[in-house]
Amino acid sequence: MTGPSGSAAARSPWLRAPATASGAPVRLVCFPHAGGAASFFRNWPGLIGPAAEVYAVRYPGREDRIAEPLARTMEELTEPLADALAPLLDRPVVFFGHSMGASVAYETALRLADRGTGTPAALLVSGRAAPHRLVRNGLADQDDDALVADVRRRGGPLAEALDHPDLLDLVLPAIRSDYALLDDYAPKARPRTLDIPVTAYYGTHDEHVAPDAVHAWSEISPDRFTARGFDGSHFYLVPHATALTEDVAARLTAVTPRPHQERTR
Template sequence: MSTNWLRVLRAVAQPRVRLVCFPHAGGTASAFRTWPAGLPDDVEVLAVRYPGREDRIAEPCATRMGEFADAVTAALLALDERPLALFGHSMGASVAYEVAHRLAGEHARPPVALLVSARRAPHRLQPSGTGDLDDDALVAHVQGRGAPASAALDHPELRELFLPVLRADYRMLDAYAGEATTRPLPVPLTAYYGEQDTGAAEPEALAWAVVAGAGFAARGFAGGHFYLVPHEAALLDDIARRLAGTALEAPCRP
């Protein structure tokens, strides 16, 4: 079932729910490769495959959030109507949020949960200019946030490969900051955050309540922007709990 936009990390014959994972800026579907082992056996795990990296490296990176979210939405609509839950980390949280709006609105197939991580709420986004930093400053920014495998940017040949992807992602996010959807979403929303994340700690996580139109919760973990790496087991346990039982009762269709 893997497609150009979706990679199946664990296929389940009759899944109770599909958890669709959206990577961070510069990230890849492989960031979630270890997640199936930490989730119940009846949860099918998929990751979104962003263009411009891994086996889509020859394709241009996305430049507009709207077109990006439209393409992912179309890929999800091509699946059968098993319940969907969306998890997005950092940039992935914004992509997942826009996809959730499309699914819940014009397509009347709302996800059963939206799980956002380490990201400001849409109405609090501001352009950062990160994509326009010089090479050394951009590398320092990424490594300062503790991004997995960011040490690869110390190698000139890998830096040449990854920096254009990072710039494209950050520039797309800057453009999105002025056009983000800010109306309430009719889907249960949970915001996760790193307690020492200088850009998206507790106040930013709690601000997601403004656009949560069907229930809201937040949970913090010790650590910075990539808190989810050392706390993967605890995060997945929390996600599994939220996807269990009544959490899978689909929200009312608009």
């Protein structure tokens, strides 16, 4: 059963808790992409199975938080997220983030470390350049057509939503806000390291993220880094959901309880 700390986190508006309390020894927290929402990971609990309790992060300004203001900066997003996730650290926790979610997961891990309350046991990033290899795209300042064209090029569930005018009106503000947040998130000349395993996943035909920029995540954890590519583009993880979650589940089983006072070097 989910313990008291897990129950507290489950009540947070920032997290979509597991449908059932599996009592698994490890927790997996999934961070969505720009414009995305917790529902992107709705199938992951079933795919991951008993390896972990699966939580999905709920960003403000979308789905059941649609009436709330959108986060304007990375700090606005990750400070309350760190508050929400701290109660989960009574067990090993692994972060998985796709695209923007990879940056959010990394920054949330840093904030938890700075507080001395612990860090995730591992960081899994997907479809995202390392912090010091990010490039501003400036699309947040362009018109709706430019935003829509970029989302269509990336593919994924949001691209399908753009075919429906009513859905477009709902998702476009979150997309624009997230792109602005990412442009404000300045590239880092020397990224801070984490003394935890870091795994980077990527689509081998992703025109938005070069493989060398993905492998640059190795500088976050020089001695504990691995990478794996999947045939596909930016949203490779949709057609390869089964293979990806099998790989994630295998990494989860390798996580064992340990002291949670990991600090950044």
